[in-house]
Amino acid sequence: MQYRELGKTGFKVSIIGLGCGFLGDSSKTKQPLEIVKKALEYGVNYFDTARAYTESETKLVEGLGANRRRVFISSKTLAKKKDKAAKHIHESLNSLKTNYIDNYFLHGLEDRRDLDQRLGSGGALEALVEARDQGLIRHIGCTSHQSRLLILALEKFDFEIILVPMNIVEREPLNALIPLCRDRGVGVTIMKPVAWGALPARLALKWLLNQPIDTVVPGATTLEQLIKDCLTAEHEDLTLLDDEQKEIDELTRNINPESFWWHNSKQ
Numbered sequence: 684m685q686y687r688e689l690g691k692t693g694f695k696v697s698i699i700g701l702g703c704g705f706l707g708d709s710s711k712t713k714q715p716l717e718i719v720k721k722a723l724e725y726g727v728n729y730f731d732t733a734r735a736y737t738e739s740e741t742k743l744v745e746g747l748g749a750n751r752r753r754v755f756i757s758s759k760t761l762a763k764k765k766d767k768a769a770k771h772i773h774e775s776l777n778s779l780k781t782n783y784i785d786n787y788f789l790h791g792l793e794d795r796r797d798l799d800q801r802l803g804s805g806g807a808l809e810a811l812v813e814a815r816d817q818g819l820i821r822h823i824g825c826t827s828h829q830s831r832l833l834i835l836a837l838e839k840f841d842f843e844i845i846l847v848p849m850n851i852v853e854r855e856p857l858n859a860l861i862p863l864c865r866d867r868g869v870g871v872t873i874m875k876p877v878a879w880g881a882l883p884a885r886l887a888l889k890w891l892l893n894q895p896i897d898t899v900v901p902g903a904t905t906l907e908q909l910i911k912d913c914l915t916a917e918h919e920d921l922t923l924l925d926d927e928q929k930e931i932d933e934l935t936r937n938i939n940p941e942s943f944w945w946h947n948s949k950q
Contacts, residue, residue: 684697684698684699684725684726684727684913684916684917685697685698685916685919685921686698686728687897687898688897689729689755689844689870689872689897689898690843690844690864690868690869690870690871690897691843691868691869691870692755692785692786692821692822692843692844692870694755694785696728696729696755696897696898697726697727697728697729697898697916698892698897698898698899698916699725699727699888699898699899699901699912699913699915699916700727700728700729700730700731700872700898700899700900701718701719701722701727701729701730701731701900701901701902701903701909702731702874702900702901702902702903703730703731703732703733703736703739703740703742703743703902704732704733704736704739704902705739705902705903705904706718706719706732706736706738706739706742706743706746707736707737707738707739707740707741707742708737711904712903712904712905713904713905714905714906715742715746716742716745716746717746717906718746718903718905718906718909719742719743719745719746719747720746720748721906721909721910722903722909722913723746723747723750723753723754725909725910725913726913726916727754727913728753728754728755729754729755729757729872729898729900730743730747730754730755730756730757731757731846731872731874731900732756732757732758732759733758733759733760733761733788733790734758734759734760734761734771734774734775734790735759735761735790740758740775740778740779741778743756743779744778744779744780744781751779751780751781755785755786756779756781756784756785756786757784757785757786757787757788757824757844757846757872758775758779758784758786758787758788759787759788759789759790759791759826760772760775760787760788760789760790760807760811761790761791762801762807762810763797763800763801763806763807764805764806764807765805765806765807765809765810766810767807768807768808768809768810768811769810769813769814772784772787772810772811772814772819772820773819775787776819782819783818783819783820783821784819784820784821785820785821785822786820786821786822786823786824786843786844787811787814787820787822787823787824788823788824788825788826788844788846789801789807789808789811789823789824789825789826789836790826791826791827791828792825792826792827792829792832792833792836793827793832794832795832795835798832798835798836798839802836802839802840808823808840811823822843822844822870823840823842823843823844824842824843824844824845824846824870825842825845825846826845826846826847826874827847828847828848830847830855830856830858830859830860833845833847833860834859834860834863837863837864837867837869842869843869843870844869844870844871844872845860845864845869845870845871845872846872846873846874846900847860847871847872847873847874848873848874848875849873849875849876849891849894849896850873850875850876850877850878850882850887850890850891851882851886851887851890851891851931851934851935852878852882852934852935852938852939853875853878857894857895861894861895861896862895865895870897871895871896871897872896872897872898872899872900873891873896873898873899873900874900876888876891876899876900876901877901878938881938882934882938883930884901884908884911884912884915885911885914885915886927886930886931888901888912888915888916889915889921889923889927890923890927890931892915892916892921893921893922893923
């Protein structure tokens with residue numbers, strides 16, 4: 684496994700992380716604890732979970748066991764108001780059985796009104812700042828499916844980490860958002876790397892690892908998926924081969940990113 688600095692956090696994260704959205708869904712994931720344990724074996728040390736991901740936090744900490752201090756955990760709140768966000772932080776601390784969370788995201792910024800509410804007086808951000816001051820969380824981030832909203836958020840507050848969709852055919856964050864993050868030392872984490880199975884996983888992850896990002900967080904519902912994802916990062920040289928670049932060019936010609944469901948939903 685290779686590692687990169689996560690913005691200015693001072694933590695080196697595995698270039699392949701684990702998106703934990705499926706861990707708490709027993710209809711999709713039959714071996715959640717084994718998936719987390721296998722991720723650790725492959726050197727994964729970045730785990731992305733959320734209050735909204737059913738029992739994900741609980742399954743994650745059970746799988747981590749005594750390895751909590753070795754890893755970087757991001758969780759999230761969809762709350763808009765301060766009181767509810769504070770409640771979510773304490774619920775996450777309890778579910779994760781920890782006295783601190785490495786990073787807490789404002790989850791799924793929807794539009795300008797939502798951004799103004801969460802960052803305004805009495806908004807969710809106030810709870811995250813207070814929790815950071817109390818040592819309950821160490822870093823504050825934000826997520827959205829829209830680069831423009833993340834750029835606006837970074838103009839209003841010094842968020843330390845962002846989470847945004849990007850993949851072979853959905854490259855818009857490279858235009859302005861990621862250069863801004865690189866200039867400011869903001870950690871860049873990537874969701875939807877294989878567009879929920881629309882893209883070949885190994886090629887999609889390899890392409891992303893050639894971009895100026897810190898870590899990619901594909902989900903996994905089986906051990907086989909996880910192992911294939913992790914094996915992508917085992918090669919020291921991630922340079923794209925000529926035949927891989929040709930395949931990428933073909934995918935960009937044939938797949939329209941506007942067809943992905945999240946382009947037609949709030950989040």
